[in-house]
Amino acid sequence: MIRRDFHTHTTYCDGRSTAEEMVQAAIVRGMDCIGFSGHALTTFDTEWCMSPEGMQAYAAEISCLKDRYAGRIRILCGAEWDFYSDGPEDGIEYKIGSVHYIEKNGVRTNIDESPEQLKRLCQEWFDGDFYALAESYYANVGAVLDRTGADIIGHFDLVTKFNEGHALFDETHPRYRAAWQQAADRLLTYGKPFEINTGAMSRGWRTAPYPSAEIMEYISARGGCFILSSDSHSTDILLYGFEEWEKYCREHGYVLLDSLPGIRDK
Numbered sequence: 001m002i003r004r005d006f007h008t009h010t011t012y013c014d015g016r017s018t019a020e021e022m023v024q025a026a027i028v029r030g031m032d033c034i035g036f037s038g039h040a041l042t043t044f045d046t047e048w049c050m051s052p053e054g055m056q057a058y059a060a061e062i063s064c065l066k067d068r069y070a071g072r073i074r075i076l077c078g079a080e081w082d083f084y085s086d087g088p089e090d091g092i093e094y095k096i097g098s099v100h101y102i103e104k105n106g107v108r109t110n111i112d113e114s115p116e117q118l119k120r121l122c123q124e125w126f127d128g129d130f131y132a133l134a135e136s137y138y139a140n141v142g143a144v145l146d147r148t149g150a151d152i153i154g155h156f157d158l159v160t161k162f163n164e165g166h167a168l169f170d171e172t173h174p175r176y177r178a179a180w181q182q183a184a185d186r187l188l189t190y191g192k193p194f195e196i197n198t199g200a201m202s203r204g205w206r207t208a209p210y211p212s213a214e215i216m217e218y219i220s221a222r223g224g225c226f227i228l229s230s231d232s233h234s235t236d237i238l239l240y241g242f243e244e245w246e247k248y249c250r251e252h253g254y255v256l257l258d259s260l261p262g263i264r265d266k
């Protein structure tokens with residue numbers, strides 16, 4: 001069973017647990033590796049990301065924790081690199097490339113705050129056309145590895161965060177499918193893993209992880225691979241849903257990585 005989690009947040013960004021609390025919880029859960037992925041700086045919206053000084057302090061503390069817990073757990077210092085992040089990269093061993101914002105006329109707005117905010121944004125920017133919003137989102141997603149040089153593709157279909165039961169739009173609509181397929185086709189050429197991210201499940205927004213079953217199937221059929229991640233913002237949801245979704249991947253014959261290519265986390 002996979003007991004490694006590479007997508008975790010701490011009090012250095014918008015997490016509720018300290019880095020050391022996360023490490024201790026990981027040890028209690030029998031994990032042999034934990035990767036931290038604090039939100040890298042987005043200068044136009046500093047509410048939930050790390051400041052430049054914060055990123056340095058974060059990398060320094062994780063370096064200390066590696067020494068303090070050596071022999072008990074392997075610790076990696078990564079970052080969740082937004083499409084629009086531009087923070088310092090010192091000490092960062094891997095990146096999760098994620099899209100949280102779309103841009104119009106030079107204004108960037110996040111799409112994962114609340115259903116109300118997303119509906120308002122859709123009305124104001126796209127005349128209520130959710131497919132146009134999704135097209136704008138997936139245009140960024142398709143370019144996220146080009147832009148960030150990331151090692152993992154973060155929550156591919158975050159735009160569906162509030163779409164449980166197709167509450168906002170129809171995920172089988174041809175325009176929606178065309179938008180995500182174009183992004184997936186572009187990302188598949190890199191051979192990097194797509195996250196199976198249970199974060200919105202643990203927060204009660206979804207009953208299944210990102211990406212949707214249809215998208216997972218599409219990615220796998222074209223040779224793509226996956227990596228499980230909890231997107232934990234506190235100690236209690238490390239490895240959330242991993243057992244169930246690891247089983248799901250095995251049953252469907254999906255390739256599931258338990259380490260990051262290029263990083264010595266064996």
Ligand SMILES: [Zn+2]
Nearest residue numbers: 080098154155
């Ligand atoms: Zn994210």
Ligand SMILES: [Zn+2]
Nearest residue numbers: 007009080231
């Ligand atoms: Zn995250």
